[in-house]
Amino acid sequence: MKNTISQRVADFLKNYPPFSFLNLREINTLSEEVSIIYKEKDSIVFEENEGAHDSFYVIHKGAVALKKGSNNEIINISDEGDLIGLRPLITHENYKMEARAHEESILYAIPSDLFKPYALKNKDVANFLIESFASNTENPYSESHRGKLYGEIVNEEILGSSQKLLDFQPVKYSKKIITCTPSTPANSIAEMMTKKNVGAILVVENELPIGIVTDKDLRNKIVTGAFPITAQAASIMNSPVITYPKKMTITQAQMAMIKSNISYLCLTKDGTPNTKAVGILSKHDVMVAIGNNPAVLIKAIKRSKKSKEIKPIRQNIMRLLQGYIDQNIPMTLTTKIITELNDVCIQQVIKLSLKKMKTSPPVAFSWLALGSQGRSEQLLHTDQDNALVYEDVAEEKATETKNYFLELATHVNKGLFEIGYDYCPAEMMASNPNWCLSVSEWKKKVLHWITNTGKNEVLLSFIFFDYSLTYGDSKIVNELSDYIFETIKANPVFYLHLVSGALQSPSPTGFFRQFLVEQDGANKDTFNIKNRALMPLADAARLLILYHSVKSISNTAERFEKLAELEPNNRELYLSCAYSYKALLKFRTKQGLLHNDSGQYIALDSLTKLEKIKLKNTFKTIKDLQELITVRFNASNIL
Structure with a gap:
């Protein structure tokens, strides 16, 4: 019963x-x-x-x-x-x-x-238990807990990922295999290949591959008259057939074809001729796949003669990003590659825009990426945040120089819009006169932000302090960075305003552990992963990295990793923050790719229980981090 x-x-x-x-x-x-x-x-x-x-x-x-x-x-x-x-x-x-x-x-x-x-035998179970166990500790992504019991399982997974990193993309092969027997005549083979529109036919015996006949074989052996048109497949086929397992990467397929000087690979269940064929891979398949290879994409971007030609290439970048997410490639590497590709797109737009100008730039300049793009975290298509800084000139040339760079910035911002970057609603773009300034003018603006710490000034400083050089003279950027740190040191009260801003981000969850959702507006009842989860970590990392006067690190995860070096006593927390931030960024990216948007607002009813658990596990570092900031800067007196 x-x-x-x-x-x-x-x-x-x-x-x-x-x-x-x-x-x-x-x-x-x-x-x-x-x-x-x-x-x-x-x-x-x-x-x-x-x-x-x-x-x-x-x-x-x-x-x-x-x-x-x-x-x-x-x-x-x-x-x-x-x-x-x-x-x-x-x-x-x-x-x-x-x-x-x-x-x-x-x-x-x-x-x-x-x-x-x-x-022990199911790695999905093991990995979930480890994360769940860690989430019930003081530090949810503690290094001391990750992989502690099931190390052999986790290590296998990491090893598998490392193997994928060698060439990233799995090969896509044709599962529609056209076969014939060793006795099939060449004219019948040619008819089948023409009807099925394929370039090769597999010769099988007892369902096992013993050879392959390609269109090249028909040209070289039949059309030339070396063999009669009725010659059997056994006499014109290439044998033994070169076989590989179906789980090949693009680079492995390229190397195999080069090594054996062939244009087709036979893929079998175990990679040997002793098992049934499961697919055929052609050189054309590999070349199509290589179209999404980062090196090939960079070459295509640099060959573009117009900004509009870059837009379809950016679509390929998004497909590449989807592939990396699907293969679970580490976010650190994914972010670096996609950021590099995005930077090359922007650099090419700037180069094309310079060609539209009647003269060369009057002085050296730098194009700065701001906000999430400046932090190398803009994986999805979002709006523009940029600025331009140029060398100081004599007063009589100030207007002429500014007009030149405003015209250049207008061309660049238009070009970026054409390739998929929306205009910034707040007009934080280099074509805005307020964001296209000389070095001295930028210093005055920074000094105003630091010494007049109203809400708007702090917000603007947050955006501007997350900058990175995309194109131009690095000396100008270094000079500006030095000035920023010197000015902050001379005005320590500014830290308190940064602290206040870093601690005002809303909590991700309520008292009863429920997600706090938007209460009104177009995104009512959705979870704002940017404002409630990513921003608190990004704001805190910026504050602490400025506190240590560290230049040239704008990426949030990298900032936390640097802080772990600078403060060994807080190493565990900072590394947890870095891990959590990358997990959140990956989650937002997956949602954005799924819904073809920025991934900022998430419909909770579309998430599985597992996704909700993993999302909540990242939130605990936010609370611990904000407590550290509160104590360090005595923030309880200013909130």
Whole structure:
């Protein structure tokens, strides 16, 4: 007779990770050993420093508060489908937090020893458990926890990713294989190839590939008269056939074709002629795929004669980005490559714009990328944020020089619009006279921002301090950077205003751990990942890197990694912030590619439970980081 209770447990578990990664048979087996526990409101599940239980828990109904310290500060509130008490599965340490029913709750107790084998053989289960365990620690992405128990699984995954980094893109092959037998005559082969519009036919025997006949073979062997048109495939085929596994990368395919001087590869189940063919790969397939190779894209951009020619290339860049996201290429590398490609696009637009000018630039100048583009974090198509700075000139030439660079900037901004960058709604672009200034004028503006710290000044300084040189003279930028740091040092009160701005970003979640969504407007009921999650981290990284007077690092994750070097006592937190920021940026990028927008506003009902858990796991670093800033700058007195 069917156990209806265990079946109900199974029906619940299969909808939530990590159980959703198991097959139904495994879930049913596990469910038969699950204990069902009822907890009244405020009753203890486990206490801080208590020895580990022999089970971890899944919340079926209700909510459980995780508390820490003598003041019982609530660290987290877990609800339906969440895991708590993973410590017995991951380590042999006592519990680091108290778990108390926040409301009347029903828990499923999963025996750790019973579940552990599933985690050891299923890397998706293992990786999820590690992240979930880390999210219930003080530091959700702590280096000391990542891969601690399941190191061999995580390392395999990392090794696999590293292998992909050698050539990035998997090859796309044709699964429509045209075959013939060794006795098929050449004229029949030619008819089949013409009808199917293919350049090669596979010769098989007992369903195994033994050779291949290409259109080149027909030209060289049949048309020349070397063999009669009725010659059998066995006499004109290339044999033995060169076979490879289907999981090839583009570079591997190129190398294989060059090595054997062939234009077609036969892909089999195990990569040998001893298994059935699963696809055919042609040199044309490889060349099409190479169209999205970064080096090829850069060459195409630099060959462009008009700005409009760059727009379709940027579409290829987006396809490349999608491929990197799909293959789980590390965000650090993805960001660097896409930023480099975007910079080359902008540089080419500037070069084309200079050709439209009647004369060469009167003095040296620099084109600056601002905001997210300046931080090398603008992966999706968004609006423009840029500025232009040029060398000082004599007063009698000031107007003429400014007009020249305003005209140039107008051409550049128009060109950027043509390739897909929308105009900035706030007009923070170099074609705006307020953002096209000489070195001295920029210094005066920066001094005004730092010494007149109103809300607008602080906001503008935030945008401007995230700049990077896209084109032009680096000496000008270095001079301006030096001035900024000297002026901030001379006006330390400015830090307090930066602190105030960094701490005013709204919290990602409410008291009951629910996402805080937009309350009105066109994006009502959506989650603003930019303002509520990315900006608090970016603002804090900017503040702390300015505090240490570090130049030439504008990327948020790289700033945190540098801070980890500068402050060893806070290394763990800063590295967690870097990790969280990259995770959030990847999440926003995936959403933007999915919905063909900026990815800023996310419809929560479109996310899976796993996606919501991973998103929330990144939020805890924000709270810890803001607490560090509050203490360091005594910010409680200014908020």
